[in-house]
Amino acid sequence: xxxxNSTIGGEISQTLVTAELIFSExxxxxESQIEKLWQIFSQIGEHWKDVYxxxxxxxxxxxxxxxxKTSQQPSYSAEYINAVLVIEELTQLYGEQQAYKxxxxxxxxxxxxxxxxxxxxxxxxxxxxxxxxxxxxDEFIRMQVLSGGFKHFGGQSNASGEVIKVKGVNxxxxxxxxxxxxxxxxxxxxxxx
Amino acid sequence: MEExxxxxxxxxxxxxxxxKRILEKNPLTKLLMLEAGDLIPAKERRQWxxxxxxxxxxxxxxxxxxxxxxxxxxxxxxxxxxxxxxxGRVKAFGGSTMHWGGWALRFxxxxxxxxTNTGQGADWPIDYHELEPYYAQAEQYMSVCGDETENWQxxxxxYSVPPFQWxxxxxxxxxxxxxxxxxxxxxxxxxxxxxMTTGTCKYCPYGARFSAQYVLQDLLENPDFINFNVLxxxxxxKIIAASKTKISGVDYINNQTNQAFxxxxxxxxxxxxxxxxxxxxxxxxxxxxxxxxxxxxxxxxRYIVTHSMLEVTGKAKSNPHGLWQEYDFPxxxxxxxxxxxxxxxxxxxxxxxxxxxxxxxxxxxxDGMSKIEINKKIRGACEFKLxxxxxxxxxxxxxLSIGEGKDRFGxxxxxxxxxxxxxxxxxxxxxxxxxxxxxxxxxxxVIKTFKQTPRGDHTTGTCRMSATAETGVTDAxxxxxxxxxxxxCSNGVFSSNSAxxxxxTLTALAHRLAEHxxxxxxxxxx
Numbered sequence: 224x225x226x227x228n229s230t231i232g233g234e235i236s237q238t239l240v241t242a243e244l245i246f247s248e249x250x251x252x253x254e255s256q257i258e259k260l261w262q263i264f265s266q267i268g269e270h271w272k273d274v275y276x277x278x279x280x281x282x283x284x285x286x287x288x289x290x291x292k293t294s295q296q297p298s299y300s301a302e303y304i305n306a307v308l309v310i311e312e313l314t315q316l317y318g319e320q321q322a323y324k325x326x327x328x329x330x331x332x333x334x335x336x337x338x339x340x341x342x343x344x345x346x347x348x349x350x351x352x353x354x355x356x357x358x359x360x361d362e363f364i365r366m367q368v369l370s371g372g373f374k375h376f377g378g379q380s381n382a383s384g385e386v387i388k389v390k391g392v393n394x395x396x397x398x399x400x401x402x403x404x405x406x407x408x409x410x411x412x413x414x415x416x
Numbered sequence: 417m418e419e420x421x422x423x424x425x426x427x428x429x430x431x432x433x434x435x436k437r438i439l440e441k442n443p444l445t446k447l448l449m450l451e452a453g454d455l456i457p458a459k460e461r462r463q464w465x466x467x468x469x470x471x472x473x474x475x476x477x478x479x480x481x482x483x484x485x486x487x488x489x490x491x492x493x494x495x496x497x498x499x500x501x502x503x504g505r506v507k508a509f510g511g512s513t514m515h516w517g518g519w520a521l522r523f524x525x526x527x528x529x530x531x532t533n534t535g536q537g538a539d540w541p542i543d544y545h546e547l548e549p550y551y552a553q554a555e556q557y558m559s560v561c562g563d564e565t566e567n568w569q570x571x572x573x574x575y576s577v578p579p580f581q582w583x584x585x586x587x588x589x590x591x592x593x594x595x596x597x598x599x600x601x602x603x604x605x606x607x608x609x610x611x612m613t614t615g616t617c618k619y620c621p622y623g624a625r626f627s628a629q630y631v632l633q634d635l636l637e638n639p640d641f642i643n644f645n646v647l648x649x650x651x652x653x654k655i656i657a658a659s660k661t662k663i664s665g666v667d668y669i670n671n672q673t674n675q676a677f678x679x680x681x682x683x684x685x686x687x688x689x690x691x692x693x694x695x696x697x698x699x700x701x702x703x704x705x706x707x708x709x710x711x712x713x714x715x716x717x718r719y720i721v722t723h724s725m726l727e728v729t730g731k732a733k734s735n736p737h738g739l740w741q742e743y744d745f746p747x748x749x750x751x752x753x754x755x756x757x758x759x760x761x762x763x764x765x766x767x768x769x770x771x772x773x774x775x776x777x778x779x780x781x782x783d784g785m786s787k788i789e790i791n792k793k794i795r796g797a798c799e800f801k802l803x804x805x806x807x808x809x810x811x812x813x814x815x816l817s818i819g820e821g822k823d824r825f826g827x828x829x830x831x832x833x834x835x836x837x838x839x840x841x842x843x844x845x846x847x848x849x850x851x852x853x854x855x856x857x858x859x860x861x862v863i864k865t866f867k868q869t870p871r872g873d874h875t876t877g878t879c880r881m882s883a884t885a886e887t888g889v890t891d892a893x894x895x896x897x898x899x900x901x902x903x904x905c906s907n908g909v910f911s912s913n914s915a916x917x918x919x920x921t922l923t924a925l926a927h928r929l930a931e932h933x934x935x936x937x938x939x940x941x942x
Contacts, residue, residue, distance in 0.1 A: 368778040393742035395615035396468040409742035410584035
């Protein structure tokens with residue numbers, strides 16, 4: 224009934240659950256758990272190279288997001304705990320670098336046959352690995368990009384495609400803020416009118 | 417039963433102006449506002465994080481949109497409804513200003529004299545110059561950022577905030593405009609100075625885009641306004657006529673408890689939009705009003721019209737500067753074809769699509785692309801889109817009426833009888849040819865032209881303002897003809913449409929009505 228990419232992960236990663244957010248009560252995650260999640264977030268910066276430099280400046284905003292998503296319903300607490308367990312299992316199996324590389328660049332959430340079940344007679348099933356990717360990794364990526372990671376793309380580039388100058392670019396979700404008021408809000412048209 | 421001074425039905429752009437100005441004039445006014453929708457918190461951090469980081473970017477008010485099954489419009493030749501309502505309006509505290517783009521454009525003087533100028537449609541019983549001071553007030557009230565030097569129409573005051581500059585992504589289209597003698601303009605938008613360009617205007621985390629909700633919250637928190645109350649989830653089902661010329665109050669139902677209530681007031685103002693107001697008038701039948709209040713001449717709900725959206729998409733082989741549209745609203749527009757000369761053929765308001773070139777870097781990362789691959793993609797082929805609203809003329813046969821059944825708020829469903837005229841189709845084709853020319857002038861390959869099905873967002877005309885009861889529903893002061901104390905303030909009162917968005921004009925009308933009512937109250941108190 225369900226196609227599972229069985230080549231990635233072990234018992235935890237391949238456990239089948241429904242696709243909806245795993246239910247949990249709102250709670251405050253322990254510091255150690257938050258630090259493990261922060262490591263996942265930082266690895267996004269590492270693997271997309273220059274974006275990494277932004278991570279260190281983003282921790283307060285990132286913590287605010289984690290708090291917002293765990294302190295009220297629907298709570299992400301169980302998803303965050305799950306993601307840490309999945310990453311730990313992948314790390315044990317492949318080593319840290321390969322685990323992240325696989326998760327970021329190779330792994331695709333399997334297209335469940337249940338999605339074609341228009342009658343919706345059965346819940347859509349997926350794996351805990353897919354949960355970690357969809358609810359945690361993907362959302363961390365969006366947070367990383369909107370908070371400034373996008374600046375490493377676009378702008379002026381050299382012949383090999385590397386960005387060499389970024390000036391006043393803006394991206395969905397970016398808060399320019401008063402600290403950067405000397406920068407333009409966005410790249411503007413400088414031509415004659 | 418306690419009698420209110422005013423009952424306002426609806427809580428959107430117009431309702432808020434009226435409440436604010438009436439209360440500021442006399443803080444002890446007993447004013448009750450009834451809203452069918454719920455209070456959806458604005459500036460809420462969790463909602464904002466969901467919107468920006470979750471797949472699909474869910475918006476907290478999305479559930480209030482009309483469902484497809486709520487739409488009972490006529491079916492066109494292609495088997496699709498001829499009128500789309502989904503996504504057009506928000507049913508919540510603050511109304512559709514919760515999701516509006518904030519485009520705040522004045523109509524032009526000729527828009528108020530459509531019949532005189534073209535022999536089509538209707539003239540307004542007021543002209544541009546009469547409304548001009550209220551446009552100025554509306555711009556100030558909503559903090560409209562714009563460029564008054566563009567001289568699209570006469571103005572007595574500058575904009576309150578300078579315009580947003582054209583983005584680099586606007587550049588090639590601006591050059592094409594110049595080459596074709598089209599004047600480029602900066603889009604006037606309602607944004608406060610605190611706007612920090614998050615590109616998430618549909619749910620701004622800081623309240624930097626005008627929303628009626630913020631104003632209402634301020635009014636409710638003001639200790640001077642002790643007699644002001646807003647009841648949400650309260651669906652007005654009937655206007656009660658005490659006689660042929662006097663309204664005594666309204667009946668409403670709490671849609672959570674199904675409890676029914678009656679409330680009375682000296683004056684009733686309907687601000688529930690161009691869909692709900694005509695349905696409410698038609699539903700309010702009595703011996704004195706067998707067809708519904710204000711509907712003796714069978715004009716309530718007629719002349720429904722909006723402006724069609726036209727689109728032309730062009731493809732560029734590469735994007736060497738890695739451009740993307742960096743705001744969540746367009747910065748480039750032109751009103752060159754929104755002119756007196758063009759009025760006979762349907763005016764055209766041109767603007768660059770707010771989301772192209774579209775580069776979703778986060779999604780490319782999620783899809784597993786490396787940084788080098790993403791940079792290559794950003795500089796590869798991309799799309800630019802030119803869009804336009806085309807003015808259309810309201811037809812007597814085009815009609816909004818009460819559908820069968822109710823929606824999940826307890827509001828009656830909407831039935832719309834509407835067909836585009838052949839003339840409208842021909843005009844659209846002519847306009848699309850012009851738009852294609854602009855795209856080609858940019859050196860792009862035209863890959864798509866599109867005439868969108870009329871959408872409900874900018875619906876006007878269902879309770880036309882007119883000089884006489886035989887030709888419309890309200891008089892020039894927005895009072896229902898031949899009724900002493902019932903007013904309508906909605907896009908529905910527009911006597912004719914224009915090519916631009918209606919909200920600024922509605923807000924100006926609300927300021928004008930508030931002044932009129934305050935003057936009346938002064939006389940009464942004296």
